[in-house]
Amino acid sequence: MGLVNTPPLSAQDDAALLALVKRGDEQAMATLFDRYSKVVYSVALRVLRDPASAEDILQEVFMQVWRSPDGFVATRGSLGGWLAVVARNRSIDALRRKKPMDQVEDMALAAPFNLANEAERNNMMERARGIIIKLPVEQRKTLEMAFFDGLTHSEIAEMTGDPLGTVKTRIRSALTTLRKAFQA
Amino acid sequence: MSATRHIEREDLALFAMQLLPKDEHALIAAHVAQCAECGQALAEVQGDLAVYAHTVDMHSPPAQAKERLMKQVAREKKTVPVERVATPPLEFVGRSEGTYRTGLGSGAYLAEEEPKRNWAAKVFPWVGWAVAAAVAVVAGNLYHERDALLSRMTAQAGRLDQVSADAAAAKQVMEAMTDPAAKHVTLTKAPSTPTPPVPQGRATYVAEKGTLIFLASNMEPLQPYKTYELWLIPADGRDPIPAGTFHPDERGNASVILPPLPKGIEAKAFGVTVEDEGGSQTPTMPIIMAGN
Numbered sequence: 381m382g383l384v385n386t387p388p389l390s391a392q393d394d395a396a397l398l399a400l401v402k403r404g405d406e407q408a409m410a411t412l413f414d415r416y417s418k419v420v421y422s423v424a425l426r427v428l429r430d431p432a433s434a435e436d437i438l439q440e441v442f443m444q445v446w447r448s449p450d451g452f453v454a455t456r457g458s459l460g461g462w463l464a465v466v467a468r469n470r471s472i473d474a475l476r477r478k479k480p481m482d483q484v485e486d487m488a489l490a491a492p493f494n495l496a497n498e499a500e501r502n503n504m505m506e507r508a509r510g511i512i513i514k515l516p517v518e519q520r521k522t523l524e525m526a527f528f529d530g531l532t533h534s535e536i537a538e539m540t541g542d543p544l545g546t547v548k549t550r551i552r553s554a555l556t557t558l559r560k561a562f563q564a
Numbered sequence: 565m566s567a568t569r570h571i572e573r574e575d576l577a578l579f580a581m582q583l584l585p586k587d588e589h590a591l592i593a594a595h596v597a598q599c600a601e602c603g604q605a606l607a608e609v610q611g612d613l614a615v616y617a618h619t620v621d622m623h624s625p626p627a628q629a630k631e632r633l634m635k636q637v638a639r640e641k642k643t644v645p646v647e648r649v650a651t652p653p654l655e656f657v658g659r660s661e662g663t664y665r666t667g668l669g670s671g672a673y674l675a676e677e678e679p680k681r682n683w684a685a686k687v688f689p690w691v692g693w694a695v696a697a698a699v700a701v702v703a704g705n706l707y708h709e710r711d712a713l714l715s716r717m718t719a720q721a722g723r724l725d726q727v728s729a730d731a732a733a734a735k736q737v738m739e740a741m742t743d744p745a746a747k748h749v750t751l752t753k754a755p756s757t758p759t760p761p762v763p764q765g766r767a768t769y770v771a772e773k774g775t776l777i778f779l780a781s782n783m784e785p786l787q788p789y790k791t792y793e794l795w796l797i798p799a800d801g802r803d804p805i806p807a808g809t810f811h812p813d814e815r816g817n818a819s820v821i822l823p824p825l826p827k828g829i830e831a832k833a834f835g836v837t838v839e840d841e842g843g844s845q846t847p848t849m850p851i852i853m854a855g856n
Contacts, residue, residue: 422623464618549574
């Protein structure tokens with residue numbers, strides 16, 4: 381049959397695992413969980429600061445993968461990146477007790493990294509952390525307040541006393557610096 | 565916000581983080597849906613945010629989280645559930661109508677006055693219940709066995725599909741590489757930049773089958789959000805046909821294997837351009853590599 385040559389699930393790429401998930405393969409689902417649960421849980425925990433709530437988000441995000449794997453077409457970007465962003469958005473929604481806004485199909489994501497590869501993922505994380513830590517403190521704090529605390533630019537401006545335009549520019553500058561550093 | 569006026573990156577970042585008021589969010593969503601440039605810019609911002617999300621301190625989820633998820637996954641199986649074997653209502657010969665219609669534990673039978681019965685009459689009803697219980701246990705076991713088998717079959721079918729697809733692709737690659745009708749083209753960088761090592765590409769193309777294999781080496785790294793794109797330039801003067809995007813690895817090697825191409829198009833030449841991530845339908849000048 382040749383099945384002996386099939387790579388183990390842990391070595392398969394996201395697209396192959398999603399195809400198996402679509403057919404109801406629970407082991408493939410478990411492999412995706414092993415691959416990405418840490419980042420999904422960590423993002424949710426950072427936003428919600430409550431392990432039980434973060435675990436609920438973890439469950440919700442992965443059940444979404446199980447229920448509609450078609451929403452994650454490989455060409456639309458990296459599954460790991462997508463899950464991290466969705467975990468953040470769902471956590472902010474939970475924080476604000478809002479209905480989820482993001483639709484899987486509506487979110488394309490350009491990611492130059494293969495986050496399915498653990499070594500590449502860890503390397504990217506380390507580099508990104510190194511870049512963020514070197515940002516001017518105002519930029520770093522502003523981006524953190526917007527992304528992880530879900531504060532609008534008006535709320536940040538009110539809290540910091542900075543003009544609205546400055547808040548927006550700081551967020552953009554921080555993200556631009558991050559991108560340029562990866563281009564270097 | 566019009567279709568002609570693009571959205572500022574500042575606003576795209578706030579939009580991506582869902583931090584704008586509903587009306588502004590809706591306006592930008594409508595614009596992005598019809599503006600490819602802003603759609604691409606938004607995808608880049610989402611990519612930046614995904615990278616930023618990964619800077620968070622990492623914590624492993626609680627040990628029972630996976631178990632909890634897998635239980636929920638099992639509850640929402642995608643296989644067609646096997647119908648449970650229905651246990652018929654039990655009625656016993658020789659009993660008056662209505663007896664045992666109510667369940668044990670309902671207490672209904674306690675109100676009945678026990679009629680005088682012989683030994684067989686006392687034992688016989690319990691034999692019936694024992695048989696019913698045995699049937700239910702066997703049926704339950706069969707159901708679970710069938711369910712597990714279905715799950716295993718589904719998983720195996722998925723793997724088999726993938727293996728078959730891989731084998732078919734490998735066969736196609738071999739046929740293309742060894743086909744005597746194949747056209748072999750070497751693409752080299754324009755000689756104006758003689759800096760060694762010179763980027764080089766080799767295309768193997770079978771027009772009749774629309775099969776193309778492109779292998780490149782010494783390719784220069786690209787900025788993130790940029791990609792190389794290969795073009796098939798038809799001999800009949802038609803517009804260049806996009807033949808796949810590629811990114812070189814850290815050693816400068818890259819490949820495009822069996823991109824979806826129409827069959828029967830004779831190639832005049834092949835070219836490579838640098839495009840925005842995601843590729844383009846028309847080549848962006850300059851053509852950095854070409855060969856015929």
